[in-house]
Amino acid sequence: MTTATTPPTDQAATGRAFTKRLRWAGEVQFLALFAAIVGYCGTGLHQRVSVFAQAITRSFSLQVALCWFALWAVCTATVFPVASYSFFLQRRFGLFTGGPRVWLRDYLKTNGLALIFGGALVEIAFCSGVLLPSYGWLSAALLYTILFLWITRSLPWILSLFYPVIPLGDTTLREAITRLAAKAGVRTGTIYEWRISERTRQANALVTGVGAARRILLTDTLISRLTPEEVEAIVAHELGHCALHHIAKKILLQGVIFCVILGGINFAVHRGLVWSADENLGWADLKLVPGFFLYWTCGRLYGNFILAALSRRHEREADLYSWKLTGRAEFFITGLRKLTDANLIVFDKGSEWKFAHPATAERLAAAEQFARANGELAAATQTPAAVGSENN
Ligand SMILES: [Zn+2]
Secondary structure: OOOOOOOOOHHHHHHHHHHHHHHHHHHHHHHHHHHHHHHHHHOOHHHHHHHHHHHHOOOHHHHHHHHHHHHHHHHHHHHHHHHHHHHHHHHHOOOEOOOHHHHHHHHHHHHHHHHHHHHHHHHHHHHHHHHOOOOHHHHHHHHHHHHHHHHHHOHHHHHHOOOOEEEOOOHHHHHHHHHHHHHHOOOOOOEEEEOOOOOEOOOOEEEEOOHHHOEEEEEHHHHHHOOHHHHHHHHHHHHHHHHOOHHHHHHHHHHHHHHHHHHHHHHHHHOOOOOOOOOOOHHHOOOHHHHHHHHHHHHHHHHHHHHHHHHHHHHHHHHHHHHHHHOOOHHHHHHHHHHHHHHOOOOOHHHHHHOOOOOHHHHHHHHHHHHHHOOOHHHHOOOOOOOOOOOO
């Protein structure tokens, strides 16, 4: 393979420039969040909010909710300028095709969901900590895992708050996918068309849920850009995730990571090591809310690197599964190239550890090796671009 010496194509160079700026915006956004929490506590606002919450209600869970709401409002307002930059970036590179009003509506919806789900996480941690002083962190980790399982299961519904998500109407494609799923021995549930083309040119396919709650989603951009054979190859990759129980394995690892993070925070709470609280009152101290959220956010960041390593292994396994199920790698190769062009997400092998997918050049090289061994060489001779994708 010639991936290391291939000069970047225009598309790859543009993608690399976009990815670099997007990553920079992500890092600045994290720093802005960090600064917002530190500033919120440094000015003593968190103390005033906790006194206010105790003055207006005797319910501990409502007091926690009020403290979380104030923190969420400060974080959302501080992060807004960086989030706006991400919007302009996507517009400039032609990825986001909707207007500022559409983006703002999506931004508010996303932050509304962050308010609800973040609130649930904070409530679970604090109420479990108060009700079960010894094992509250363990029950909180279990409840977090159940909540994440529910989110995975409910993803089609969550996405439908932003985009039309409807059962796949193309009967020929639906029948082809159903045949493929039957061949894989996988129960797919409803196959959905996720209509994102009015907002973005990006394309993606994903599988959500486990068991009977499993769903496959294909973006309308994927269906229109790829040939039916290429769509089938990408769907076969998703079926690989199902057949090899990747979602269940990921949720299991997620549960272990939750135990480690919450066990660590619980240790810090009981030893008075959470900097936002000046007294050692345990989980009953409302001033812990911003400190808890900061430690949780940092713990999740590191936990995601571990999850990404598992995910990259799963991606390689699902790729191989796709080639074996369809009996060829040719359409996978051309389909993956089209997805990379559409999504503009590019990264080098050296930064792979941050991503949930292996570098696309590596995936294409493995696919071409399979194609050669399978006698499909003629269709797979084009040199792969040295790029990678965060999709499919
Ligand atoms: Zn995948």
